[in-house]
Amino acid sequence: MKVAVLLLVGLCATFANADIYLHNARGGNNRLDEANRDRNNGNRLFDSQNNDRGGSNVGSLYYYVGSQLPITWTNQHSCNNPNAKCNMVIQYTCDDRIRDGTTTNTIPTTPNQCENNNCDTDVEYGRHESLNWYNYCKYRQRNKGLFTANQNLNGDSARFTRQNNAGTRRGYECPEERDYYPYWYPTVWRDIAVLTNDATMCPYYTAQSQNVKSRWYCAAPQAFINDRASRNQEGFIPITKAQCEAIYFAGQNGTWVESPAWGIAAPICRETDWTRDNHLGNGLLFGENAGFNWTIPADLVHDKCVLRLRYNISTTDYDDWTHDGSVAADSGDSTYNTQPNNIPAQVDVWSKFGISKAEVQVQFDAATGNRDGNNNDNAAVVKNSRGYVFKNNPRVDIFGSLLNSQIGDTRVRLQLAINTNQFGRTFQDRTHTFQIRERPDELKDTTIYNVNVRGKRGNIVQTYPGTEYDFVPNRLLVKNGEYVHFQWTGSNTNPDNNAGQGKAGTDRHNVVGIRAPVYAEGQPTSGLKVYGQLGSSYPNRIDGSTPFLGFSQLDRQHLAILDNLQLGGEMSELDDAGTYFDLGPKAVSSLGVYHYLCTRNNNFSNRGQKGTVIVSDNKVVTTALGWNGGWAVADDKNRLWADVGTFNQLWPVTVNTIPVGSLDALPFDSVASHFVEVYPPELATAPGKTFTLQMAYESSATETFAVYRAPTRNAAIWTQVDADMSGDIAAVQGTQGGAYVVVNKPNVGAIVGATVACVAVLVIVATTVIYFKKNPAKWEAAKKKAMYLKRSMDSKV
Structure with missing residues (x-):
């Protein structure tokens, strides 16, 4: 058989290690104080998956509660564009024992290697999570319902994941918790924000956050834990209620325990900023680093805190989620795993290319012996398949019958650079320690x-x-x-x-x-x-x-x-x-x-x-508004509201009020409001959708009011727009950015009515005066009658 093999870096799967870097607050990328460009130890505190040259040396700051902290970063592999599915999760944790340390060595897990036999308090070593957290990661069963593709996980505890199949330790981080969000077990991390390509997933993310939803775990008898740990066993604490309560050891049962939610606000959830791939630079939304402005919680006061940013990218070659948050039936759970050793996983990656299962079936058949254990092009298992399967470095026949008279003849194969433990993949950076002050x-x-x-x-x-x-x-x-x-x-x-x-x-x-x-x-x-x-x-x-x-x-x-x-x-x-x-x-x-x-x-x-x-003199705040909607506020009376689904992309929305007195010229003879500018002018709602712009104006019964819009406040042509004029607030149903103003005109009907009433009163008065002048006796009688009436009233009082 004649075979031409071309190497193709395909499907955005295998990536260089240069992937997510925090710039403010300062990201450490596992650095301490190295006097060289490369960090000394990429396993010091956490698994970053990043280049050794990333990160800033240690240095701590403090922030006041309620202050505005811009969190900024660069990510290499794109977000909010079609090249990859992207999710960002921003979290923080605080603990008296969190520290940066004084050595670049990884903190030990054996207490006798630490001062006072307590690694949690030994200031020599950097520490974020606790030793107890890591030990229970080892003792806890890994979630075997997860999709691990064709990776050979070397153990059954939560140390082992598709991305970390060898269970390599980085600090006291738990690999399974690191790789998956939302995590099903109680963690030390509190959510700030979830940013995603697919904002329709936001209701799921906010509802599942540990900020608002409790977690359950198995409290195994301590004697049971000690016994298993003394024999170096791992993965013996179950993660289901039934298996937990079935534990019986030394007269005690396992107990299924609820860990309360943090009891704080759900995380902000919105679209990610647009960034291109193969690039560590600015995003499109603001022309700066991608970022998120964090208002530090008013009740968060602590001397030792750390912030982490996790960045997950996933391929679009198969559907890994459905929109209710359940695992998709065709790909994303353990039923689509397979045996290891480079044998394809059961995920269907062929049908979307118009290839039938029969054209790749030979790579899954046990009858072929080794199945697809290697990329030997002379093996029958390979030569009789189109190669569109989910495995490491597949070689695909893109021409099929277009080039060959029948399968097995001369073909051109393209080798794709795919590693199933990076398909998708999570990167991470964390800050050095910082303080939050009252x-x-x-x-x-x-x-x-x-x-x-x-x-x-x-x-x-x-x-x-x-x-x-x-x-x-x-x-x-x-x-x-x-x-x-x-x-x-x-x-x-x-x-x-x-x-x-x-x-x-x-x-x-x-x-x-x-x-x-x-x-x-x-x-x-x-x-x-x-x-x-x-x-x-x-x-x-x-x-x-x-x-x-x-x-x-x-x-x-x-x-x-x-x-x-x-x-x-x-x-x-x-x-x-x-x-x-x-x-x-x-x-x-x-x-x-x-x-x-x-x-x-x-x-x-x-x-x-x-x-x-x-x-x-004006409060100017730019708010990122996307599918989830929300408020963009200038002040209490001038603000914009967007319902869920109003926008089909992320917009940087600013509502700004311009006092009429600050302008040199006006486009109207008279206006009843400030000019309210909605930036950017090219802001546009989804088809058939409107936002509500509330505008304060000075109302009057003798005037009529209407709202006009133009692309800018200096425009020559203005267009009237629909608005509900209730009280002193105009509610505009808008579809575009631009400048808005309330214009007032005289209310002719009200003025005419008031004029007629005044004239009628004057006529009555004039007629009465003329009558009494012509009849003076009548005037004297009226005065006497009025005097008697006054005396009568006085006597009664």
Whole structure:
């Protein structure tokens, strides 16, 4: 038989290890303080599946409860596009024993290797989950209802999964819990958000979250556990009620126990940001790193917390879920597993290509002996099959009868780079430890925005898959009177040969306003004064004539030369300062657009570290709205509501109010509301769907009102739109973004009615006066009658 074999990297299955990286809060990727580009130990705390060069060295920050923390990341293999199914799960956990550690060695599981025979408290080793958590992972049966394809799992405990078939240990992480969400056993993790390609799965994810739904587990007798563990057995604690209660050992039965839900809000669930594959860069939605803005819970106060982001990608070659969250009948459970040793799994990957089961059946038949144990093209088992089966590195005959007179003749085979333990696959990154602090009294009921620094020392190649320095967020919109919290950290142990200013190997930062523009340029921020020019690399003076956010001169000095934490020293390039800086939350009290930079790291043509804060009298919040709908709010009376299904994609929606008095010209003679802008102008609802835009206006019985829309507030042509004008709120049923305004006109009917009534009264009065002038005796009699009536009333009183 003549065979041509071509190698084809197909179906987006086998990937390089460079996959999900947290940039803010700072992701560790199992690093500690290594002075080299590669991490020392990829198994230190958790299984990342990432490149050894990812992650930032250790450095901790704190955040106040209720503050806004931008969580940002880059992911390599795309989200929210057809190339792969994508899910992101963001979670946190807090524990007094969580720590970064002082060594890159993995924490032991044998207590006598740790200080005071207690690895949970030995500060030498980094620790997230507990030893008890990992031990029970070993003792607990793995879920044998899961799809493991044709992988040979080397054990029966929860240490072994399709993706980790050897049960390799990373810290005290449980591999099964890591690889699957939502997990059926109680965990230490609390959900922040679930981001998914398929937002119609959100009702399932939010209902199944441990935040709101309890979990059950088997409490086996301790004597039973001790006995089995002493014999190095694993997987002996069952995960079903019946099997648990059937345990009987030393006079005790197993007990099926409910672990309560966390009792906190369900996670936010929405579409993922759009990102392309084979790329660690910005997403499409905001033109920045993909991300999620976390409002830190008001009751979360703890000194030791860590955040994790898990990123799951799955192939579209078979249907792994149905929309009610149950396992699809054709693929995703254990009935479609098969024997190992590269024999195909039972998943149907042939029919969608128009290939019949008969054309691949020989690879499943026991009668052929070895079945498909290898890729020997001369074996009858291979030569008589089209090869469209689910196994490692299949060789497919794409022409079939189009090229051959019959199966088995000359054919062209393409080898696909498929590994069934990565089809799909979960990646992960975690932060270093951080604190959540209670607010002091002076910060109660305030809005606080965290501004931090991402990246590390080096040029774009040396820092990859990380980034060079940048502020996060580097463009911040705040309302006058809100608070901004500048805080950052870094490392003194970057590789000495990495590019950068100042002392080799060190991270340092500061914040200084950029000097005034040296030439005129168009400004897109009408109505706000602009301070500094982003194209400049020179800082402004720090004196009374150069405001920055309304901060005091002392606070601006602290930001510039870090002297609230550093006394003297060589500070021209900030060398003698520490890696950590904290200004604390400061109130913004001056309107304007403020551009700023870091004097040390802003190196023109090499790297730029600049940022912008826009301060206005309006609250401007951009909200990601997709299939699940929700609110986009300017204030209590001007806001947009979208029902479930209103949008068929994720949109960055902003509702902004523009006071009429701030505009130089109006498109109407008279208006009764602010101009309400719904961004982006190209925002569009799904066919047949509308959103509800609520707009406050000044109502009057003598005027009529209507709502008009245009793509922008400066447009020449405006179109009237349907609206319910009730009380002082107009409810617009909209389908597009743009500018909206309530226009008022005189109510002719009401004015005519009031005029007629007034005229009638005047006529009556005039007629009465004329009558009494013509009949004075009648007038005198009327006055006497009125006087008698008054006296009568007085006597009664």
